[in-house]
Amino acid sequence: MGSTRVESVGVVGGGVIGMSIAFELASEGIDVVVIDPAPGHGASWAAAGMLAPASEVAPGEERLLQDLADAAALWPSFAARVGEASGSVVEYRQTGSVLVGATPSDARDVTRTVKSLRSAGIVVEQLDGDELAEREPSLAASLRSAWLLPGDHSVDNRRLVAALLEALKALGVRIIEDRCSRVDLEPRGLRLGLERVGDVRCDVCVLATGATSPIAGTEALGLPVVRPVRGVTLRLGAVEGIAIPKGPIRALVNSAACYLVPREDGSIVIGATSEEQGHRAIALAGGVHRLLDAARLVFPGVDELSFDEASVGLRPATTDHLPFVGALRDERVIAAVGHYRNGVLLAPLAAATIATIVRRASCA
Ligand SMILES: Cc1cc2nc3c(=O)[nH]c(=O)nc-3n(C[C@H](O)[C@H](O)[C@H](O)COP(=O)(O)OP(=O)(O)OC[C@H]3O[C@@H](n4cnc5c(N)ncnc54)[C@H](O)[C@@H]3O)c2cc1C
Secondary structure, eight states: OTTOOOOEEEEEOOSHHHHHHHHHHHHTTOEEEEEOSSTTOSHHHHOOOEEOOOOOOOTTOHHHHHHHHHHHHHHHHHHHHHHHHHTSOOOOBOOOEEEEESSHHHHHHHHHHHHHHHHTTOOOEEEOHHHHHHHOTTSOTTOOEEEEETTOEEOOHHHHHHHHHHHHHHTTOEEEOSOEEEEEEETTEEEEEESSSOEEEESEEEEOOTTSOOOBTOGGGTOOOEEEEEEEEEEEEOOTTOOOOSSOEEEEETTEEEEEEEOTTSOEEEEOOOBOOTTOOOOOHHHHHHHHHHHHHHOGGGGGSEEEEEEEEEEEEETTSOOEEEEOSSTTEEEEEOOGGGHHHHHHHHHHHHHHHHHHHHHO
16 A cells, blocks of 8 residues: 555445444544445345354364454444444343254264363353253253353344444445446556446445455455355244243254344344355245254244244355455455354454554555
8 A cells, every 4th residue: 555645445345344344444534435235235134143252163264263252352342332323222242152952962062062162262161951941941941961152142233234334324434325346446546436326436445245256357456266155044023922042042953053043122033054056145945944943943932933034145255264354466455355154243353454454554
């Protein structure tokens, strides 16, 4: 970026990542414009809102654990700041989650998972039958093994993206509902070509485009390849008299993982399928069936709730499954992509990282 002071930033992509970045930059007094044909309605809308730093990581993904922990630590102040700037509630809940195994073989696998989480320094507490019944009385009495993960939290991701949008407007950020189809690198700044509205000029742009294909003009900049990994969540609405889990439940049921995330209004989100099927955003009946089947073995009250929605999203995954947050070959173009399964949790960290990059560039 040389010694040019950064005064204006164009954020392309208004999912949880792009809007969190825009929020951080605008809070620092930078002139920000967000470009997205449907802000907040990509993967960030389909997500369940688990904030689970206690994730298992595959070999090679160890750095992710530190990022997840760093992001989790930023969440309390991030939620408070977004809530305050927007005047709305994002429903950030610090309940901890309960990890359960349904069958004896699931219980053995869950115990192995607990061992690996503990060896990564994550706090996990065993719950006996009485403790589980007291903590989560709505769960099936047949569950074999239960553990408390105190560091797992949740947020209502839909309330979050709505609040971010309000906060951005309150901070004077321009939101342009259009698609960016071209980035031109010019000697005195960048020109973003929009499909309907025309050109937008800025000093720096941030590509936070989730699982979509690269934009023309950015091909030679070293943007990592991002592939879509389709996921479906189910939303079940409250029915009077039916108690739901008090906090998030992570379950292994006949070797398949599923989770249930309760909301304060008595609804729950059940997640999630994981399918490598390109960009087709459809919910397959088989996936919906498997999720419901697994969820009702853990929480039988599922049968009594109202089936409201199956939502589909495309998780943005890089080849190594690690997010890429940093400047590209032309340093005026920054990318924040590849947040895969944990983008809601990682959003405050991506925002803080990009704000640091832009601040350093401004001071250079
Ligand atoms: C089913 C499911 C469940 C999930 N559950 C969780 C969870 O519990 N916890 C968690 O932390 N994470 C979860 N995730 C992952 C999380 O949702 C994603 O990592 C996160 O939403 C990625 O955010 P994003 O802003 O990068 O992408 P998106 O939310 O997809 O946003 C990208 C935006 O870019 C816009 N865009 C793309 N191209 C252009 C262009 N050329 N011009 C303008 N705009 C453009 C799109 O319109 C879109 O709005 C889940 C994901 C799925 C699919």
